[in-house]
Amino acid sequence: xxxxxREVGVxxxxxxxxxxxxxxxxxxxxGRIRLDEWGYPIVEAVAVDPVDADLAVxxxxxxxxxxx
Amino acid sequence: xxxxxxxxxxxxxxxxxxxxxxxxxxxxMVIAGRRAPHGDSATIVMGLHRWLSLGSLAFLALxxxxxxxxxxxxxxxxxxxxxxTSVYRTxxxxxxxLAVDILLAVVVTSYLRHRMPERSWKAIHWLSYAMWPFAxxxxxxxxxxxxxxxxxxxxxxxxxxxxxxxxxxxxxxADRERRALVNFQEWS
Ligand code: SF4
Numbered sequence: 301x302x303x304x305x306r307e308v309g310v311x312x313x314x315x316x317x318x319x320x321x322x323x324x325x326x327x328x329x330x331g332r333i334r335l336d337e338w339g340y341p342i343v344e345a346v347a348v349d350p351v352d353a354d355l356a357v358x359x360x361x362x363x364x365x366x367x368x
Numbered sequence: 369x370x371x372x373x374x375x376x377x378x379x380x381x382x383x384x385x386x387x388x389x390x391x392x393x394x395x396x397m398v399i400a401g402r403r404a405p406h407g408d409s410a411t412i413v414m415g416l417h418r419w420l421s422l423g424s425l426a427f428l429a430l431x432x433x434x435x436x437x438x439x440x441x442x443x444x445x446x447x448x449x450x451x452x453t454s455v456y457r458t459x460x461x462x463x464x465x466l467a468v469d470i471l472l473a474v475v476v477t478s479y480l481r482h483r484m485p486e487r488s489w490k491a492i493h494w495l496s497y498a499m500w501p502f503a504x505x506x507x508x509x510x511x512x513x514x515x516x517x518x519x520x521x522x523x524x525x526x527x528x529x530x531x532x533x534x535x536x537x538x539x540x541x542a543d544r545e546r547r548a549l550v551n552f553q554e555w556s
Binding site for chain 1 (some may be wrong): 399400404407408410411414418481482486520541542546549550
């Protein structure tokens, strides 16, 4: 897809095995990640601002967030 | 600066460090043990845990530098890193040094967490449970003899940390339980 090349930022992903459902990422990346009914993240948009992404990755208690 | 001033700064920054460490350790247990850790509070707790750890290093550095520069007693620069090398109150200073060594290891590995195996990170992070009592005992033995206020403050820190440990021991693995529940639900 050529359109993804023009998207600013980095791509975020969740390691579902490592994630312990702290829900921090839903606050550090609002509008990008929301939580399901059990408190586990659903990635709604993978492209995020690099600075936001960096903070979110650092603050994930289970280090389950990563950049692709 | 006179030795007296340095000694006061050293004691004050030592006290602040101990209060910060207690807070950080308690926050860490809250992160690890909360049953439903969603939302703003989880984010604030995690942010504080991380940034207070970094901030505490400044107070700790000042505490150490002033304690050694004081010169009234002989501690020596070597004992900033090597435990039990201080001439002055070898054991109690040594406990403080051990705490510093562990703290540095915990902070460094946390900044390199994404580049090392999770198990190693965790093993080193667990050493915090030794670091905090070392710091507490070091502070109690060295800085509070003639100061009831500091003595009570230290006891208060100890009580807060002990309460958190007791709570943490009774918490279960929230994630594992939730995953089990998810597995049990009916899938339509
Ligand atoms: S912050 Fe990390 S552990 Fe928490 S829900 Fe997001 S990915 Fe999972």
